Amino acid sequence: MNRPTLIILKTAVWIACLWPIGLLVYGAFTPNGLGPDPTARIEFSTGYTTLMLLTIGLGITPVRRLSPHLNWMIKFRRLVGLFAFFYGTVHMLAYVALYAGFSVQTMLDDIAKRKFITMGVATWLLLVPLALTSTNWAIRKLGGKRWNLLHKLVYIAVICGVIHYWWQVKPGVILPLPFTIAVAILLLARPIQTALLKRKAKAAASGRQVVQRPG
C-alpha cells in the first residue's frame, strides 16, 4: 500500500472512531439533542462503541490472514484498540459521574451487589495494561513474545465485555446476541486458521521431503 492511500485510510478510520463521541458532544450542546434520557444515551452509546471497536480489533488478525494482500490492516489495530479503551474509559467515567454521582459508597455497593457492574469494571481493568503497553517503546522493552502474550488479555476482556452486556439487559432481551456471535466466530477463527496453516505447511513439507520432523 502506498503512502497517500494509507494517509487517506488512516484519516477515514480516525473520523469513524471519533464519530460516536462527536455525536454525543454535538447532542449535549443542542436542545433535546441527546433525547429524553441523555444519561442512558451516553452510557449506551459509549458502551456499545467500546464493544464494537473491540470486536473490530479482534477481527483484524483473522481477516488479515485470509490473504497476504491484507497485511496493511495490522497498521490499524493499535488505533482501533486505543479508541476502544478511550470509549471504555468514557463509559466508566459516565457511570461514575452520571449514575453514581461520584459517591464512593454507591460505587462500592454497585460493585459488590451488581454483577454486571463488577464485570464492567473487570473489563476496563483488563484493558488498562493493554493501553499502557501500546507504545513502540513498551513493545521493545517487553520483547515481542512477552508483549504478544500480555495482549492476549484482550480475548478475556472482550468476553467479559459481552457478558457485562448480557447481565445488564432485561431477561429476554437479545440485543447482545450479534456481538456474542461475532466474538465467538472471531475467537474460534484463530485456532481453526492455525490448524489449517499447519496442515498446509505439513502437506507442502511432505511433498518436498520424505523424512518428517517431529513437532
Added chain:
Amino acid sequence: MLIRKPSDIKSSEITSRDHYVDRRSFMRGALSGAAMLGAAAVGADRVADLISPRTSALAGTKLETVKSPLSTTGETLTTYQDITTYNNFYEFGVDKGAPSKNAGGLPTRPWTLKVEGLVNKPQTFDIDTLLKMHPLEDRVYRHRCVEAWSMVIPWVGYSLSELLKQCDPQSKAKYVEFHSYFDKKVEKWYYEDAGINWPYTEGLRMDEAMHPLTLLTMGLYGEVLPNQDGAPVRIVVPWKYGFKSAKSIVTIKVTDKQPNTTWNLQGANEYGFYSNVNPTVDHPRWSQKTERRIGAAFYDQRKQTLMFNGYGDQVASLYNGMDLKKNF
C-alpha cells in the same frame, strides 16, 4: 375525523398550550387561535391534519377539565414530546420509541370497559360514558418507572373509586385486577421472546384501588390520551412503579385472591406485587435510591427517589404494620 366547533374552544385552553413545546400541537393550537379570530373554524383541524397527520383520529382532542387539589405542585412538567415518545408499552415493541410509531392501529373507538367479578352491579361502560360520568380532573403526578427514570405528567381523569362505587363491590372483595387490550393482529410487536402471558395483567389491593389518588385516566395535557400512553383509558397509581399502572384496559375484575400480575410472573424477585416506590429496596440490577428525570440536561437528571414517590403522607397508612422490605 372530529370536526371542532368554535364553541368548543375556550381561549384559556389555547393559552395552556404554551406550557409545552410540541410542534404539532403548537401548530394546531395556532390554527385554532386563527379560527377563534373568525377564520374558517371548521377547516382548522383538517388543515392541521394535512400538515401533520395524527396517529389516531382522537388523540389530541381537547377535554373539558377541572383543577384538582390532589395535583402535585412545584415540579417542572415533562414535555408532551417526551411523554409521548418515551414509552414502555411492550405490546408495541421493546424500544422506548417503538410505541409512538406502532400504536396507531389501536382501535380506541368503539371501546368498552367491563367491570366484573365480586360486584353487585357488574356493568360494561362505553368510553363516551366514562368520559362524561364524572367531571374530568387535571392531575399532575410524578411518574417513577422501576427502571429508575421518572417524569412529571399532567394526566386527566378521575378517581377509580368513582367507577368502582357505581358497581358496588361486595364485602368479600379484596383485590382488583386490570386486563389490558390484547390483539396479536394489532399489537404485532408484542414481546414474545420473554414468554410473557398476554394480555397484560395488573392488580391492586381493594383499599389501594379505592384510594383517591388512584386515577382512572383518559387524558394527558388536557387532551384525549395518545395511543402510546394507554388510550383510551388506563390506570395511574402514582406511588407505585409505572408498570403497576395498566394501559388500555378492557376489563376490571374484582376478586378475593391476589391477582397474578404480568411482571411479577416474569420475575418475582425483581417485580413485587406491591411495587411501591421505595428507595430502600433495590432492584437486583440497579439501586432505587435515585432516578433520572426525563428531559433534563445530562448533568441535571439525577434526583433522589422519595418513599412512595413523595405521596407518603397520603398513602403510607395503607401499609401500617407491613414489612415493606418483604412485601416490596
